[in-house]
Amino acid sequence: MKRCTKCGVEYPETATYFVYDKRRSSLQQPCRRCCNESSRNWRINNPEAEKASKRKWVAEHPEYARDWARKNRVRTKERRTELSRKRYAENPEKYRARSKKWLAEHPEYGVLASNIRRARVRGVGGSYTREQILNLNELQKGKCWWCGKKFKNGKHHADHRIALSRGGSNDISNIVLACPKCNLRKHDKLPHEFNGRLL
Numbered sequence: 001m002k003r004c005t006k007c008g009v010e011y012p013e014t015a016t017y018f019v020y021d022k023r024r025s026s027l028q029q030p031c032r033r034c035c036n037e038s039s040r041n042w043r044i045n046n047p048e049a050e051k052a053s054k055r056k057w058v059a060e061h062p063e064y065a066r067d068w069a070r071k072n073r074v075r076t077k078e079r080r081t082e083l084s085r086k087r088y089a090e091n092p093e094k095y096r097a098r099s100k101k102w103l104a105e106h107p108e109y110g111v112l113a114s115n116i117r118r119a120r121v122r123g124v125g126g127s128y129t130r131e132q133i134l135n136l137n138e139l140q141k142g143k144c145w146w147c148g149k150k151f152k153n154g155k156h157h158a159d160h161r162i163a164l165s166r167g168g169s170n171d172i173s174n175i176v177l178a179c180p181k182c183n184l185r186k187h188d189k190l191p192h193e194f195n196g197r198l199l
């Protein structure tokens with residue numbers, strides 16, 4: 001048994017109760033519970049330093065950080081949806097105005113959202129992420145899939161190669177980026193009907 005120097009409780013001398021210190025190859029003092037508590041207190045009392053150290057860690061471990069952020073998003077999804085639903089119910093006007101403003105500033109998100117919405121309505125399923133759209137933009141070198149012209153001010157639409165109304169899916173494999181002009185002109189034509197391109 002090993003007594004914690006802080007709380008004075010005796011615990012079995014194992015890594016379950018004490019943090020193992022690799023450098024000194026021995027168990028640390030105080031007990032794990034006290035360690036956790038003091039670091040929690042430190043975080044509460046030093047919010048700025050806590051933020052800074054988090055930022056530093058994120059900068060040094062970009063992959064881990066991305067992974068962690070993704071897991072966190074999944075974990076908190078329900079809670080966040082619930083919360084925003086509640087807020088929306090309390091003040092719908094404010095939220096509608098805010099999202100309208102935000103969409104005006106981020107047109108490409110608007111297309112994303114409306115495509116997903118339309119797909120859901122049709123029940124074709126499939127979805128894609130903002131990241132995949134950015135990837136596509138890189139692959140297409142910032143040029144329209146149909147006319148090959150550079151996107152003006154980076155403005156592009158996520159276009160269904162095969163329109164949803166013609167049986168296409170909302171999967172990323174069916175998405176190309178098009179300039180607003182081509183997107184509107186193509187509408188629900190199949191690729192070969194639009195400009196002779198097979199896919």
Ligand SMILES: [Zn+2]
Nearest residue numbers: 004007031034
């Ligand atoms: Zn203790």
Ligand SMILES: [Zn+2]
Nearest residue numbers: 144147179182
């Ligand atoms: Zn175009």
